[in-house]
Amino acid sequence: MTEPATAAGTSDKNPQAQQPRFNRRLLPPMMLGSVLNPINSTIISVALIPIGDALGAPPSKTAWLVSALYLATSLGQPVVGRLIDIFGPRRLFLISTGIVGLAGVLGTLAPNLGVLIAARVLLGFGTCGGYPAAMALVRSEAKRTGRDSPGGVLTALAVANQTIAVIGPLLGGLLIAVGGWRATFALNIPLAVAAVALGWWRLPKSGGRGESPQRGRVAAQLDLPGMALFAVTLTSLLLFLMNLHPRDWYLLVITLLAGSAFALRESRAATPFIDLRVLAGNTPLLATYGRALVAYVVAYSFLYGFSQWTEKGYGLSPFRAGLVQIPMFLLAIGVSIWSGRRKGVRSKLLVGALGQIAACLILLTLSGSSPLWGLLLVALVFGVPQGLNNLALQNSVYFQADPERTASSAGLLRTFAYLGSMVASSASAASFGKRADTSGMHELSWIMLGAGAVFLVMTLFDRSLGRIGTSD
Template sequence: MSNQPRSRLAVAGLSLGTALNPLNSSMIAVALVVLRADFGLDVATVTWVITSFYLSSAAGQPLMGRLADRFGPRRMFTLGMALVAVTCALAPLSPNFALLCVARAVMALGTAAAYPSAVVMVGVMVHQTGGPQQAGQRSSRPLGYIQMANTSAAAVGPVIGGLLVGFVGWEALFLINVPLALAAMLIVRRAAPADAARERGSFAELVRDSDIPGILGFVSSLLLVMMALLDVAPGYRWLLLGAGTVTAALFAWRELRFRPPFLDLRLLGRNRPLMLVYVGFALFNSVYYFAFFGLPQLLQESGGYEPGLVGLLMLPLAAASVVATPWAVRAMGKFGVRRVLISGVVLLAAVAALMWLLTQSLAIPLVLALTALMGVPFGAVSIASNQGMFVSTRPQERGVAAGIFQTCRYLGAITATVLIGVFAADGVDQESWGLMTLTMLIVTAAAFGVTLLWRERRD
C-alpha cells in the first residue's frame, strides 16, 4: 500500500477511535431512566454514570497525551483502544451501579488516549509527506476529518443510544464499543507509521523520570475543582474548591523545581500563542454549550416540545458544523488560521445575539434556523482552534498540548452547565434565556479579545 492510501486509512482509524469519547458521552443520556429502574436509583445518584466519564476524560486527556509524547502515539492509541474493548466487554456483567461507574471511568481513560495520540500521529504523517514548512498547512485536512468524526458522533449519539437501549438494553451501550475499538486499533496498527524511538531505560528510571507526584497533583487538583463546579457533593462545594486551589498551587510549585516535569509550566508560560488558544477555546466552548445544554431545556420546559422532537431540532447544529469544517479547512489554507478564527468568533457573536429572538418565539422554523446557524461557528472555530494549537506547539509536546486542549473543552462545558444552574435554578424559561443570551454575548466579547491577540508562533 502506497503512502497516500495508508495515510487516508490511518486517518480513518484515528477518526473512529477519537469519536468514541464524544459518542459515549452523549448516547448514555438516553439510558438514565432505564438504569434508574434496573438498579433502583434516584435521579442524583444515576448522574454519576455521566459524571465519572466526564471527570476521567478531562483529567486523563493531558496524562495520556504526555504518555504519547514519551512512549509513542501508536503504542498509546493501541493501548487505549484495547482498554476500551476489554472494559466494555466486561461492563455489562457489573453486579452493582458503583462498578458500572468505575467501568465508565476506565473506558473514558481509554478513549482519552485517542485524541492526543491522533494529533501526534498526524504530525508524524504530514512530516513524512512534506517538509516542515508545509506541515502546519497539510495537517489541517486530517485534523478536519477527525473534527468532523467527533462532531458527528456527538450528534448521533442520542439517536444510536435510543435504538440500542430500546431494542437491546443499556448493556448494548457498552458492547457496541468492542467492535468499534478493535476496528480502530487494527486499522491504526496496519496503516499508521510506526513509533520512532522514544524514551528507553530501566523501569526504575522511567518511573523516576515520570514525575508521578506531579501527575497526581495535576489530576487531583483538576478533579477537585471540577467536582466543586459540578457540585457532586452538595454542601462541600467551597471545601472542594479550596482543596483544589491548594493542590494546584503545590503542583505548580513542584513542577517549577522538578526536572523533567510532567507539565513544563515555564515553557507553557513562554508560549503565549498556545496559552491564548487554550483561553479562547475554553471561552468559546462556554458559549457553545450554553446553547447545546440550555436550548433543549428551554424547548422542553417553556415550549412544551417532546424530547424526541427536541433531539431532531438540535440535529441541524451538528449537520451545519460538519459542513462548515471542510470550508474552514480550505479557508485556513487561503487566508490563514487567525482570520478564520476571528471570522468564526464574529459569527458566533451574531448568532448569540440572534438567540435573543427565542425570548419572543419558540416556533420550529426559527429554532431550526438558529441551531443551524450555531453549527457554522462551532465547526469553524473548533477546527481553527485545533490548528492553532497544532502550529503553536513543538512536535515533541503535541501530545500533552492536545490533551490540555481537550480539557479546555470540558472546562468550557462545565462552566456553561454551572451558569445555566445559576440563571435557571427553577428551570429554563424565556426570561432566564434572555439573561443567558446576554451572558453569551459577554463571554463571546472576551473570546474575541483573546482571538485578536493570537498570532501564529514562529520559531
C-alpha cells in the same frame, strides 16, 4: 510504515513527485480513536432523561453521568498525551481503546446509577488516547514527509470529530428507540473492537522519538509526583465546579494548596510533566486554552441543556429531540469542510463567537409553546460555531505548541475543553434542578451568553491569531 517508492527515471525537476506523502493508512485508526470521546460525550445527552426515569434519578443526579466522564478525561488526557510523547502512540492507543470496550460491557449491564457512573469514569479514561495519538501521528508524519502544515489531515480529524459530536444525539435517540438507553453503552463494544484491530494492524511500532526509551530514563520523564499533584489539583477543582455551594469551600483550599505545590514542583523538575516555564512564555497557547474553556461552556450547555429541555420542557421523544439537531449537523459539517481549506484561524473564531451569541439570544425567545421551526432555527445557528470553533482551536494548538510535546499539548486542549464542559454540566444541573423546564433553560441561556461574550472579547484582542496560517 512504508514510504512510497520513487519511480525510476523520475525527473529531479519535479520535487513534488519525489516528496513522500502522508500515510493515509493511518487515517482510519486516527479518526476512529479520536471520535470515541465525542460520541460518548454527545450520545448521553438524549439518554439522561430515559436513564433518570428508569433509575428514579432527577437531572441533578444524572448530571454526574456527564461530569464523571469529563473528570476522568480531564485528568487522563495530558497524562496519556505525555506517555504518547515518550512511548509513541501505538501501545497507548491499544490500551486505551481496549478500556473503552470494558466500559461498554460494564455500562450495558449496570444495575444502578452508581455502577453506571463508574462505567462513565472508565469510558473517560479509555477515550483519553485517541486524540493525542492522532495529533502525535500528524506531527510525526509532517516531520517524515517535510510537509509542516498537513491542513487536509487536520481538517479530516476536525470534521470526523464534528460529525460525531453533532450526530451523536440523533444516533443516541435511534439507539434508545431500538434497544433502550443501555444500547448507548453497548455501542462502545463493537467500536472498541474495531479501534483495537485497526490500531494493531496500521499504527507504527516505533517509539515516541523513533527509539525505545530505557526504563530509568522513562521514569524520570514521567514526573510521577507532578502527575499526582496535577490530579489532586484538577480533581478538587472539578468536584467544586460540579456542585457549586459555599459549604464546599474546602475544595477550593485544596485546589490552591495542591496547585501551588504542583507549580513549585514543575518549576524545579528536570523533565516536568507540564513544563510551566515554557507554557508561561507561550502566551498565545495559554490564550487558546482559555478560549477552549469558555467556548465549551457554551457548546456543552447547549448540547445537554437544549436536549433535556426539548424532551421535558417541549415534550419530544429522545429520537425526535435528536432529529431537531439535524440542521446543526448538516451545517456544521459543511462549514468545517469549507473553512478547512483556509489556514487562518482568527476569522473562524470571530464568526464562531458571533454565532454562539446569536444562538443564545434565540434560545431566550423559546418556550414550550414555540413553533417547531424555532427549535430548528436555533439548532441551525449553532451549526456555525460548532463547525468553526473546534477546527480553529485544534489548528491553533498544532502551530503554537512545542513540537516535542504535541500529544500532551493536544491533551491539555481537551482538558481545558472539559473544564468548560464541567462548568456547563454544573450550570445545567443548577438551572434545571429537578425538572428541565423553560425557565431553567432561559437561566442557562444567560450563562451561555456571558461565556460567549468572554470568548468574543478574548478573540478580538488576541493579535497573535493573525500570524497562524497567513501564508499558503
